[in-house]
Amino acid sequence: MSIILNHVSHIYSEGTADEVRALDDVSLEIADGEFLGLIGHTGSGKSTLVQHMNALLKPTSGQVLYNGEDIWAKGSDKARIRSKVGLVFQYPEYQLFETDVFTDVCFGPKNLGLSRVEAEARAYEALERMNFPKERWYMSPFDLSGGQKRRVAIAGVLAMKPEVLILDEPTAGLDPYGRRELLDMLKGLQRDEGLTVVLISHCMDDVAGYADRAVVMEKGKVFMNGTPAEVFFRHRELEEIGLGAPSVTYIMEKLAAAGFDVKTDVMNVEDAAKEIRGCLRI
Amino acid sequence: MFKDITLGQFYQADSVMHSLDPRTKLVGTFLYIIALFIANDAAAMAAAVVFLCIAIALSRVPASFMFRGMKGIALILLLTVGFNIFLTPGVPIWTWGPLKVTAEGLRSAAFLACRLVLLISGTSVMTLTTTPNSLTDAMESLLLPLTHIKVPVHEIALMMSIALRFIPILMEETDKIMKAQMARGADFESGNFMKRAKSMVPILVPLFVSAFRRASDLAMAMEARCYSGGEGRTKLKPLKYGRGDVVAYIVQIAFVAAVILL
Ligand SMILES: Nc1ncnc2c1ncn2[C@@H]1O[C@H](COP(=O)(O)OP(=O)(O)OP(=O)(O)O)[C@@H](O)[C@H]1O
Ligand SMILES: [Mg+2]
Numbered sequence: 001m002s003i004i005l006n007h008v009s010h011i012y013s014e015g016t017a018d019e020v021r022a023l024d025d026v027s028l029e030i031a032d033g034e035f036l037g038l039i040g041h042t043g044s045g046k047s048t049l050v051q052h053m054n055a056l057l058k059p060t061s062g063q064v065l066y067n068g069e070d071i072w073a074k075g076s077d078k079a080r081i082r083s084k085v086g087l088v089f090q091y092p093e094y095q096l097f098e099t100d101v102f103t104d105v106c107f108g109p110k111n112l113g114l115s116r117v118e119a120e121a122r123a124y125e126a127l128e129r130m131n132f133p134k135e136r137w138y139m140s141p142f143d144l145s146g147g148q149k150r151r152v153a154i155a156g157v158l159a160m161k162p163e164v165l166i167l168d169e170p171t172a173g174l175d176p177y178g179r180r181e182l183l184d185m186l187k188g189l190q191r192d193e194g195l196t197v198v199l200i201s202h203c204m205d206d207v208a209g210y211a212d213r214a215v216v217m218e219k220g221k222v223f224m225n226g227t228p229a230e231v232f233f234r235h236r237e238l239e240e241i242g243l244g245a246p247s248v249t250y251i252m253e254k255l256a257a258a259g260f261d262v263k264t265d266v267m268n269v270e271d272a273a274k275e276i277r278g279c280l281r282i
Numbered sequence: 283m284f285k286d287i288t289l290g291q292f293y294q295a296d297s298v299m300h301s302l303d304p305r306t307k308l309v310g311t312f313l314y315i316i317a318l319f320i321a322n323d324a325a326a327m328a329a330a331v332v333f334l335c336i337a338i339a340l341s342r343v344p345a346s347f348m349f350r351g352m353k354g355i356a357l358i359l360l361l362t363v364g365f366n367i368f369l370t371p372g373v374p375i376w377t378w379g380p381l382k383v384t385a386e387g388l389r390s391a392a393f394l395a396c397r398l399v400l401l402i403s404g405t406s407v408m409t410l411t412t413t414p415n416s417l418t419d420a421m422e423s424l425l426l427p428l429t430h431i432k433v434p435v436h437e438i439a440l441m442m443s444i445a446l447r448f449i450p451i452l453m454e455e456t457d458k459i460m461k462a463q464m465a466r467g468a469d470f471e472s473g474n475f476m477k478r479a480k481s482m483v484p485i486l487v488p489l490f491v492s493a494f495r496r497a498s499d500l501a502m503a504m505e506a507r508c509y510s511g512g513e514g515r516t517k518l519k520p521l522k523y524g525r526g527d528v529v530a531y532i533v534q535i536a537f538v539a540a541v542i543l544l
Contacts, residue, residue, distance in 0.1 A: 056461050079467060087465040094455075095462035097487035107484065111467030142491060156466055 002164060002196055003030040003053050003085070008062035009220075010048055022048040024220040025062070030164070030198065035190050037211030037228065038200045041242045044217040046200045047090060050166045053198070054085035083112050086162030090169050090200075092153030096141035101152050102127070104141055108160040119159075126159035127152075129185065147174050154182075165189070166198040171206060183210050208232060208246040208267035216243070233265050248272040255279075292413050298526060299341035299411040304420035306527040310534045311408045317541040318397050318404075325544040327393070330400050333537045334407070343410045348403050359398055366391035416521075418443045423521055436511060444500070452493060459488050 010023040022045045030036055030053075040046050051057040052064050055071045055078045064071050071081050089095065098104035105126055109119035127137060130151045136144065141152055154170060167186070171179040187210050189195045201207055207214050207228060214231040216224040218241050224231050232238070235245035244250075252264045252272060262279050266272045299307070314333070321327050338348060352359075370387035377383075409417075422439035429435050460470070463484045470481050 051461065054465060056464060079469065082465055083467055089458070089462045089465065092462060094488050094492060095459060095466070095484075097484045107468075108466040111469070160467065 002032045002067060004028070004065040005049075005052065006063045006065065008049075008052055008059040008064060010045075010052065010057060011060045012048075014060060022220055023052075023059075026220070026222055028215065028222060028225070030196060033190065033194045033196055035187065035197045035210060035212045036199065037207030037214045038198060038217065039202070039204065039207055039214060039243060040217030040223070045220040046217050047168055048220075049217065050087060050168060050198060050200065053164070053166060054082045054087050056082075056087070083160055084162055085164045085166065086157040086160055088154050088157045088165070088167040088170055090172070092157075092170075093146060093149035095153055095156070096149060099140060100138045101132070101141050101144070102137045104152060105156045105159050108156050112160060122159040122161065123155070126155040129158060129189075130155040131181065131185070147178055150174065151182075162195075164196040164198065166200075168200045169202065170199070171201065171203065179206070186210070204232070204244055204246045205248075205268075208249075209269075216241075228267050229265055232267055293343045293347055293410045295342045295411075297340060297342035297411070299337065299343075299407065301524075301526065302411075302530055303521055303523050303527045304412050304416040305424055305521060306523070306530045307408050307412055308417065308420045308424065310530060311405055313534050313538050314404050315401060317538050318400055320538075321397075321541050321544075322393065323544065326541045327396050327400075329537065329540050329544060333533075334400060334404055337404070337407045341407055341411050343407075347410060348406050352399065352402060355398065355402055359395060362398070363391045363395050366394055414446045415443055418446065419517075419521060436515070448493075448496070451496070452489065455492055456485065456489055459485050 005026055005028045008023055008026045009021070012020040012022055026045075026049060028049075038046050038049070048057065052059055053066075055064070055076075058072055066081055066085065069076065071078065096104050098107065102120075102123055105123040106116075106119045109122040110116075112119075114122065132148070132151050132155060136148065141149060144152065150170065150173075154167070157165070165186070170182060174182065183199075183206060186197050186199065190197050199206070199211065211228055214224070214226065214228045215222060216231060216238065223241065224234065224237075232245045232249055235249065238244055246267055248266055248269055248271075249264065252262055252266045252275065255262050255276070256264050260276075260279050262275045266275055314330070317326075318330055321330055338345065367383055367387045368381050370384055370390055372384035372386035374382040374384050375388075412420075418439050421442070422435055425433070425435045425439075464470075468481060468484055470478065470485075473481070
């Protein structure tokens, strides 16, 4: 049981004319070591939700528990919680500020109070893990392309070695190869090192292919919560709120409609291939 | 946290004051300020109070909003009143050690306090009932004659409205960058002055980078739309005087005349 949100509501600019109820009584549990996909229409409250998980936003009402302790209780150490729950923001490239990439990645570990040597070791490891080309390590971060900056920013959070890693649309604007590479890396971290991953994405294929569980947000509420298979099985309802199913699901539906004997609750390419092979007996 | 700070404190309402032409309000405020400084007896001050009360009543802005701005100047007000009471030379009516209160001091302190309060609440009436953008428009239109002596009025007005537009954007951006750095363990609250000043670097650098990027994007977008300065340019919403404005001007002039005569 790592993160529990208990009846959390959040209202922006409370008490003024432009008050927004961004979260409305959200209760959610994120288990240790799981890979959670968070989907939802634009403005449904995903970014607001994840900022509650590392104490950047305070709930208007309700509690957030990390390993059983209320993170907003008196005397709680928010800096420690932020070091355990790493958050990579939407468009994280805007957080880069140092003179070179390597020093920038050292910023997080240094804030943890690590020595220079340790911080550099962490930065080295994180950049390696992000597969960031060595010849660019000492370049100014402002001379990088958008996707390269994104990797550096993610490395900056990875270098803090969090127990939970939350990424807010990390794949937006990456090319298909870069996207796969990033998601495979996250899956690897989860599988091999037991990291808990929360991934916000607008891409159903990514959630279907990588997440153990999918949570759908709609108008500040949890609309669905289950395995990707359970959630995407109800894709008619998802379509009504402006989302949909992974593209393979639609392909399978078309095949079934055309008279092939295939299952339609298929979420990823491998299962689809198996199903089609089975049907064609090859 | 930064979104809550509103600039120019415009208060949306449907009132006579809101519907006046921004030029009328700008000129009116200007005349009002001059009148406040001409006024130096009780009768003239009373006239100013009456004028202000009418304006407030017509604006339909709750009085509490009017006086919110007063909090910010409370200290200045207190200091100036104090200095005036104790440091004006004249006939002492009360002494205590080196401090002495004079009749002239009391009188000038009272007037000064009155003036400051009237000044702030009067200008608030204008900023509460006029959006910053229409104020810029008014300023541009009123200063237009200066183009004859080569003052780039249009460009100045454009710069002002762009700056106004960008303030909330940059505030939001600051908020985002701060949160992102906090997520990386940055601490902006503890430590001595030097340490805190240093902790601003991770915010300021990305903020400036993004401000420059936005500025150059905007310049590019304007150029792509063939934007070319003030010459021969027409407005989407040209400023137009209505009947209310004529009445307002007459009242204003009457007020200034009254203050001079009283
Ligand atoms: N700083 C803020 N101040 C006021 N309102 C905000 C703020 N941030 C978000 N909101 C509002 O809260 C609601 C939820 O926003 P949020 O950013 O959480 O959505 P989202 O699901 O992340 O959307 P997207 O997919 O576009 O990133 C929106 O209606 C938004 O307008
Ligand atoms: Mg978002």
